[in-house]
Amino acid sequence: MPDRTEIDALIDLMAKLPGLGxxxxxxxxxxxxxxxxxxxxxxxxxxQQVASSARExxxxxxxxxxxxxxxxxxxxxxxxxxxxxxxxxxxxxxxRSGVFKGRYHVLGGTLSALDNVGPEELRIPQLVSRIDGExxxxxxxxxxxxxxxxxxxxxxxxxxxxxxxxxxxAQGVPIGGELDYLDxxxxxxxxxxxKRV
Amino acid sequence: MPDRTEIDALIDLMAKLPGLGxxxxxxxxxxxxxxxxxxxxxxxxxxQQVASSARExxxxxxxxxxxxxxxxxxxxxxxxxxxxxxxxxxxxxxxRSGVFKGRYHVLGGTLSALDNVGPEELRIPQLVSRIDGExxxxxxxxxxxxxxxxxxxxxxxxxxxxxxxxxxxAQGVPIGGELDYLDxxxxxxxxxxxKRV
Numbered sequence: 001m002p003d004r005t006e007i008d009a010l011i012d013l014m015a016k017l018p019g020l021g022x023x024x025x026x027x028x029x030x031x032x033x034x035x036x037x038x039x040x041x042x043x044x045x046x047x048q049q050v051a052s053s054a055r056e057x058x059x060x061x062x063x064x065x066x067x068x069x070x071x072x073x074x075x076x077x078x079x080x081x082x083x084x085x086x087x088x089x090x091x092x093x094x095x096r097s098g099v100f101k102g103r104y105h106v107l108g109g110t111l112s113a114l115d116n117v118g119p120e121e122l123r124i125p126q127l128v129s130r131i132d133g134e135x136x137x138x139x140x141x142x143x144x145x146x147x148x149x150x151x152x153x154x155x156x157x158x159x160x161x162x163x164x165x166x167x168x169x170a171q172g173v174p175i176g177g178e179l180d181y182l183d184x185x186x187x188x189x190x191x192x193x194x195k196r197v
Numbered sequence: 198m199p200d201r202t203e204i205d206a207l208i209d210l211m212a213k214l215p216g217l218g219x220x221x222x223x224x225x226x227x228x229x230x231x232x233x234x235x236x237x238x239x240x241x242x243x244x245q246q247v248a249s250s251a252r253e254x255x256x257x258x259x260x261x262x263x264x265x266x267x268x269x270x271x272x273x274x275x276x277x278x279x280x281x282x283x284x285x286x287x288x289x290x291x292x293r294s295g296v297f298k299g300r301y302h303v304l305g306g307t308l309s310a311l312d313n314v315g316p317e318e319l320r321i322p323q324l325v326s327r328i329d330g331e332x333x334x335x336x337x338x339x340x341x342x343x344x345x346x347x348x349x350x351x352x353x354x355x356x357x358x359x360x361x362x363x364x365x366x367a368q369g370v371p372i373g374g375e376l377d378y379l380d381x382x383x384x385x386x387x388x389x390x391x392k393r394v
Contacts (some may be wrong), residue, residue: 006251006262009243017226026289032214036248039213046207048245049207050229050230050237051237054203054230089223090228152383196341
């Protein structure tokens with residue numbers, strides 16, 4: 001059917017999105033065609049805009065539409081704290097909580113000898129140079145509690161040890177968590193870090 | 198953060214797609230931004246093309262890019278059979294099987310007094326007029342085996358009864374199906390429609 005190729009092409013592209021397969025891509029495209037004015041056209045415009053304007057912040061690696069992201073551009077956030085995260089999605093998660101008032105540094109991944117990811121690829125030299133440039137007093141390592149994340153945290157800690165105060169997120173029972181459903185490692189960490197009530 | 202609104206707007210729109218929520222929309226948008234040249238720009242272009250070219254076939258209701266869809270335009274498919282389906286996705290499913298050589302009629306839903314969906318909304322008058330116009334000898338009712346689908350099938354059967362041969366898809370055990378996992382209704386239908394081996 002040569003006449004359906006434009007729709008087919010859209011389905012093939014949609015199926016490449018994380019969380020969508022060929023079946024859900026077909027469903028999404030039919031939904032889009034049905035809601036052409038309300039959803040398909042605005043979505044096409046929004047994608048075009050983001051495609052031409054999205055860029056990485058030169059300072060921290062956050063995604064935005066300017067050379068320097070709003071967080072790095074905000075003088076009120078220059079409080080001497082840098083929170084190091086693996087990914088932009090982690091930065092967004094931290095921002096949703098609204099509790100952190102400093103700036104971020106997005107590594108864009110974790111160290112990995114297998115995938116040839118070294119300190120250069122993770123903007124670690126830039127992090128080191130920001131310590132002096134932005135008069136940083138505390139670096140908070142908010143890396144994922146995975147083996148790769150913790151390896152990377154150790155490497156960064158080695159690089160910065162003598163220059164700033166280094167902290168990491170507390171480990172323990174999540175809010176609303178039930179002990180019965182938690183893994184041994186979390187329970188061990190929570191018990192070891194127990195606090196007086 | 199006024200500077201992130203374009204990306205936020207894209208996330209909000211993506212979250213309206215079936216199968217995506219706010220969380221997976223964020224993930225998809227980050228993925229798109231990372232693969233800007235390979236995925237985001239082609240997707241924006243494909244959406245723009247479909248937004249401006251997609252339309253319903255005036256004859257059968259299929260989605261395509263011309264006034265008359267390729268199936269209705271293909272003279273080889275004028276074999277006197279019309280397959281009535283609820284939705285374009287059902288038409289696509291039938292076409293993937295490749296077994297049906299006739300034409301389709303897409304209702305675009307099922308009759309529903311509650312949602313104010315009558316025969317007019319479902320292109321049933323157009324179906325009736327196609328019977329003579331295209332010299333149809335057989336109408337195959339391929340509606341979903343749900344209460345709404347079967348109600349609609351009964352209504353269409355009433356309208357066409359004396360004019361054409363009316364058939365519907367066989368009901369029974371799906372290929373690869375295990376009896377233990379089938380519902381009572383399917384087993385009853387399969388037993389009642391049993392065949393000599």
